[in-house]
Every structure is written in C-alpha cells, then in structure tokens.
Amino acid sequence: xxxxxKSYRRPSQGRRxxxxxxxxxxxxLILVIMLFxxxxxxxxxxxxxxxxxxxxxVWWPAHPAFSSYRTVFEVTPFARAILNSLIVTVSSxxxxxxxxxxxxxxxxxxxxxxKNAIFxxxxxxxMVPQFVMLIPxxxxxxxxxxxxxxxxxxxxxxxxxxxxxxxxxxIAGIPDELLEAARLDGASEWTLLWRVVVPLLRxxxxxxxxxxxxxxxxxxLWPLSIVYSPEMSTVVLxxxxxxxxxxxxxxxxxxxxxxxxxxxxxxxxxxxxxxxFIEGISLTGIKG
Amino acid sequence: xxxxxxxxxxxxxxxxxGFLSPxxxxxxxxxxxxxxxxxxxxxxxxxxxxxxxxxxxxxLKNYATVFEQPIFRTALLNVFxxxxxxxxxxxxxxxxxxxxxxxxxxxxRNLLRTVLFLPYMIxxxxxxxxxxxxxxxxxxxxNEILTWLHLPPQGWxxxxxxxxxSLVILNVWQTLGYYVxxxxxxxxxxxxxxxxxxxxxxxxxxxxxxxxxxPLLRRTLAFVFVILTINTxxxxxxxxxxxxxxxxxxTDVAAYEMYITAFNYGQAGQASAMAMIMLAIVLVLSLFQxxxxxxx
Numbered sequence: 003x004x005x006x007x008k009s010y011r012r013p014s015q016g017r018r019x020x021x022x023x024x025x026x027x028x029x030x031l032i033l034v035i036m037l038f039x040x041x042x043x044x045x046x047x048x049x050x051x052x053x054x055x056x057x058x059x060v061w062w063p064a065h066p067a068f069s070s071y072r073t074v075f076e077v078t079p080f081a082r083a084i085l086n087s088l089i090v091t092v093s094s095x096x097x098x099x100x101x102x103x104x105x106x107x108x109x110x111x112x113x114x115x116x117k118n119a120i121f122x123x124x125x126x127x128x129m130v131p132q133f134v135m136l137i138p139x140x141x142x143x144x145x146x147x148x149x150x151x152x153x154x155x156x157x158x159x160x161x162x163x164x165x166x167x168x169x170x171x172x173i174a175g176i177p178d179e180l181l182e183a184a185r186l187d188g189a190s191e192w193t194l195l196w197r198v199v200v201p202l203l204r205x206x207x208x209x210x211x212x213x214x215x216x217x218x219x220x221x222x223l224w225p226l227s228i229v230y231s232p233e234m235s236t237v238v239l240x241x242x243x244x245x246x247x248x249x250x251x252x253x254x255x256x257x258x259x260x261x262x263x264x265x266x267x268x269x270x271x272x273x274x275x276x277x278x279f280i281e282g283i284s285l286t287g288i289k290g
Numbered sequence: 291x292x293x294x295x296x297x298x299x300x301x302x303x304x305x306x307x308g309f310l311s312p313x314x315x316x317x318x319x320x321x322x323x324x325x326x327x328x329x330x331x332x333x334x335x336x337x338x339x340x341x342x343x344x345x346x347x348x349x350l351k352n353y354a355t356v357f358e359q360p361i362f363r364t365a366l367l368n369v370f371x372x373x374x375x376x377x378x379x380x381x382x383x384x385x386x387x388x389x390x391x392x393x394x395x396x397x398x399r400n401l402l403r404t405v406l407f408l409p410y411m412i413x414x415x416x417x418x419x420x421x422x423x424x425x426x427x428x429x430x431x432x433n434e435i436l437t438w439l440h441l442p443p444q445g446w447x448x449x450x451x452x453x454x455x456s457l458v459i460l461n462v463w464q465t466l467g468y469y470v471x472x473x474x475x476x477x478x479x480x481x482x483x484x485x486x487x488x489x490x491x492x493x494x495x496x497x498x499x500x501x502x503x504x505p506l507l508r509r510t511l512a513f514v515f516v517i518l519t520i521n522t523x524x525x526x527x528x529x530x531x532x533x534x535x536x537x538x539x540x541t542d543v544a545a546y547e548m549y550i551t552a553f554n555y556g557q558a559g560q561a562s563a564m565a566m567i568m569l570a571i572v573l574v575l576s577l578f579q580x581x582x583x584x585x586x
Binding site (some may be wrong): 006025026033035036037038044054055056057059061100101105113114117120123124127129130132136138139140141142157160163190192195212216223237238241242245251257261264269272276280283284 | 293301302303305308309310312313314316317320321322323324327328331338339371384387390394395396398399401402403404406407408409411412413414415416417419420421423424426429430431434437448455463467468471472474475478495496520524526530531545548549551552558559561562565566568569572573576
C-alpha cells in the first residue's frame with residue numbers, strides 16, 4: 003500500500019470494528035451450520051432409546067451412554083467390515099500410487115508419438131460416471147468368480163485418471179536439468195524415477211495417498227454391486243445395512259455410533275493432512 | 291559414443307512402455323473396455339448373466355423402450371433439476387465464501403476452511419444417514435428449530451415437493467467446501483496490484499470484484515462449473531440410502547433408475563442404454579461448457 007492510498011481512504015476506527023465484528027459473526031454462523039450435523043451425530047449416538055423418542059427432541063442426553071458403540075459391534079460384523087475396508091482401501095491406494103507415479107512421470111518427462119492424445123484419453127476417463135462401467139465390470143468379476151472377494155473389490159480400483167493427472171502436474175515442475183545430470187551419471191530410468199523423482203514428490207504423493215484412501219474408503223456403488231455376504235461387507239456398506247434394518251428411531255443411537263466410527267478415518271486423515279489435500283486441489287484446479 | 295547414445299535412447303523408450311503399461315493397461319481393462327461393452331449390451335436383448343455371444347441383437351430398441359418409459363424421463367428431468375439447483379446455490383456461495391476466506395483478517399480462518407472442507411471427505415452414505423435423522427419430521431432437530439422461529443414444520447424427505455430440495459441441501463452442505471477451496475486457489479493467482487489500482491480510481495467493493503475478480507476467476511469458475519455438473523449428474527448414494535426415488539418418484543434419478551433396472555429387474559440391455567444416454571449427456575454438456583468458457 004502506498005502512502006497515497008492510506009491518506010486517501012482510511013476507514014474510521016468505528017467502521018473497522020464494525021466490519022471486524024461482522025466478519026466474526028459470519029464465521030461463527032458458518033461454523034455452526036457446518037458443525038451442527040456432526041454435533042447431532044455424536045449427541046444421538048450417546049442417547050438412550052427414551053431420549054431418542056422424546057418430544058420435543060433432546061439436544062444433549064442427560065446421561066450420555068457409550069453402550070451403543072459396543073452394541074454396533076454385536077448386531078453386525080462391524081469389526082470384520084472395518085478390516086475389510088482397511089484391506090481393500092490400503093491395497094487400492096498402494097496400487098493407485100504406484101501406477102500414477104510411473105505413468106505421471108512418463109507423461110511429464112518422456113517424449114513419444116501420440117503422447118498428448120493418450121493423455122487426453124486418460125483425462126477423459128475422469129469425466130465418465132462410475133455407473134457407466136458398472137454392468138460389464140460386474141459381469142467380468144462374476145465370470146472370473148471374483149464377486150464377493152477382495153480381488154473383486156480391489157482390481158478395478160488400482161489406477162485412475164485423477165492420480166495420473168495429479169502426478170504429471172507435480173513431476174512436470176521438476177527441472178529437466180536435474181534428470182539430465184542423473185542420466186549423465188549413468189542412472190537408468192528406473193533408478194532415476196525412484197531415487198531422484200520420488201524423493202522430491204513427497205508432498206504430492208501424500209496428497210494422492212490421502213485422496214485415494216478417502217475415496218476408496220467412501221466408495222459405495224461398487225461394493226454394493228458385487229458384495230452379497232455380510233462377511234465381505236465394507237464399513238460404508240454396513241452403515242447402509244444398519245440404517246435399512248433398523249428404521250425405527252429408537253435404534254438411531256446404534257446407527258449413529260456406527261456412522262461416527264465409519265467417518266473417523268476420513269476425519270482424522272483430513273485434519274492431519276489437510277494441507278496436502280488443499281495443495282492437491284489447487285494444483286489440479288488451476289492448471290487443469 | 292553413438293552406440294552408447296543409441297542404447298540410452300532404447301532403454302528410455304523401454305522405460306516409457308514399461309512405466310505406462312500398468313496404469314494404461316488397468317484403465318483400458320477396467321474403464322475403456324467396460325464402456326465399449328456397455329455400448330454393446332445396450333444394443334442387445336440381455337439379462338445380467340447371459341454370455342455376450344448369446345445376446346440377441348435388437349438395434350436401438352432398448353433406447354426406444356427406455357425413452358418410452360415415463361419413469362426414465364422423470365428420472366432424467368429430476369437429475370437435471372438436481373444438478374441445476376446445486377449449480378445455482380453452490381456457485382455464488384463458493385465465490386462469496388472464497389472471497390471471505392481469502393480476504394477476512396480474522397483469527398480462525400484455517401479452522402473455518404478445515405470445517406468447510408471436512409464433509410467433502412467423509413462417506414456420502416454417512417452424510418445421508420445423519421441428514422436423514424436431521425430431516426426426521428417428528429424427532430428431528432430441523433423442524434424443532436423451525437418451530438422456535440415460528441415457522442411451520444416441513445415434510446422434508448417425505449414430501450413430494452421438498453424431497454429433492456432436501457437432497458440438494460445435503461449435497462450443498464457436503465461439497466461446498468471443496469469448491470470454496472478451488473475458488474481460493476484461483477483468487478491467490480490474481481495480482482494484488484489490480485485491486486490497489488482500482489481502489490485508487492475509487493472503485494468500491496462490488497465494482498472491484500465485478501470487473502476484476504470475476505473475469506480473472508473465469509478459468510477456475512469454468513472448472514468448478516464442469517466438475518459440479520459431472521458430479522451432480524451422477525448422484526446415487528443419498529437417493530439409494532434415503533429415498534429410493536420416493537415419494538412418488540420425485541427423487542428418482544438416472545443413476546438410481548439404471549442401478550435398479552440392472553440389479554433388481556435384471557434388464558441389462560435397458561440399463562446399459564440408460565448408462566450410455568447419461569454418458570452422452572455428461573460428455574456433451576461438459577465439452578460444451580468448456581468450450582463456452584474458453585470463448586469468453
């Protein structure tokens with residue numbers, strides 16, 4: 003700011019306070035709206051059946067009870083569902099990370115005929131709704147007897163256009179001179195990728211791992227289509243099952259307890275690493 | 291020397307192929323081939339289990355059948371309305387909140403950003419479950435709050451007129467933060483000097499943002515617009531969890547109709563026709579939008 007603007011229009015002390023107060027008011031209002039569903043989730047999970055049926059509704063139970071967090075493990079194989087979700091999510095996250103780094107590196111740093119056309123096709127896969135592939139994928143897995151199995155849940159989710167795009171965007175920012183120097187030292191493309199590129203990629207890889215983990219953990223349509231026995235159910239699938247079978251409002255505490263546990267990994271990861279998420283969104287958003 | 295160069299180039303093109311094939315191979319097997327197969331099934335009479343070789347060719351009959359069914363036309367119309375309502379609400383809110391997050395000089399901005407963004411990362415099924423209880427007409431808190439404000443209680447998901455809007459509000463709550471983050475990223479790219487120059491010329495808040503922010507933000511906004519359209523046109527989870535298309539098909543959407551046609555009625559041919567129609571709509575709309583924004 004130049005001296006000129008300062009003297010030109012400087013808001014009075016009173017107006018500054020008013021504007022500040024308005025800004026805080028806005029912020030509190032947004033926070034309340036955004037946090038209210040989370041509050042209701044936790045409050046309901048701690049209520050007794052009587053609290054849940056009370057009219058007008060009870061906002062916070064007089065005697066918070068944690069028993070529904072135990073009950074949810076008794077009424078469904080919820081521990082197994084957590085294990086299933088972990089197995090499926092971790093495997094596909096590792097797969098996405100590896101395939102995206104390798105393909106992203108080639109798209110960023112190698113030259114070959116048809117590269118741009120292929121890259122556009124990869125980008126185009128991001129536009130295709132999941133349900134367009136659903137019937138053939140289901141038939142494919144059923145024909146291979148992979149329906150209701152871990153490989154069936156994992157295989158279609160080992161690579162995606164978003165991951166390749168994200169990695170390409172990051173790797174394109176690595177200076178070519180660095181790669182050329184390593185090549186002159188006789189490094190093969192393989193060592194170049196893992197020794198030179200990947201160490202520089204840590205924040206990007208973190209963003210991709212977190213995105214992939216959260217989206218696989220949250221996936222609903224695919225498990226819904228190929229899982230048919232409770233032992234193979236994922237967490238999200240179990241939540242839907244809980245809600246369907248206990249439509250009475252008096253069981254809301256159990257459903258909400260399950261939901262609270264089911265969102266926990268996503269919430270913790272987001273809080274722990276939101277910087278990476280936001281970098282990831284910004285990078286794919288601006289340069290997209 | 292030339293020998294060495296040549297072997298280097300060969301090893302590099304080997305690496306090109308080797309590094310690309312896992313990712314591209316998976317995308318071909320699990321995305322490209324299934325799209326072609328869906329197109330193939332859509333032209334045949336077929337159940338879910340019948341082998342591809344034994345399907346009977348029916349040409350475009352499935353497409354005709356699908357369009358003749360009032361239920362699919364309703365589902366298409368509903369998903370368009372859903373998408374449009376989300377656009378109309380989210381786009382201005384994302385710009386305003388983005389500006390607020392970017393400009394406000396207050397403590398707790400990072401907290402606000404985190405809280406806005408958080409719902410986007412949790413399962414939509416979980417969001418739907420929680421909102422289902424919030425909307426509960428008798429025991430839910432929303433109607434209770436309306437009563438405090440001396441407003442009449444609403445039917446929410448149980449009402450033919452409000453069910454779709456209820457799903458829209460749920461989606462706005464869940465995804466707004468994602469678009470706000472995109473807008474903030476776009477705002478950081480605008481040089482501050484423009485605003486200072488405009489202030490010097492005496493431009494007020496509205497004029498500054500109308501003539502500087504909006505035009506310079508148009509690439510970001512185009513991106514938000516396209517992603518928002520693509521995401522909302524494939525809405526499935528909240529409909530499946532909360533309403534199953536009810537009441538009176540008012541929340542029936544294309545993805546849900548396609549899913550039950552395939553998995554509940556076993557009509558793979560018709561369901562594939564629906565999927566191809568949606569794919570065409572999504573592609574045409576997003577390419578049209580991208581082109582439109584590029585020409586601006």
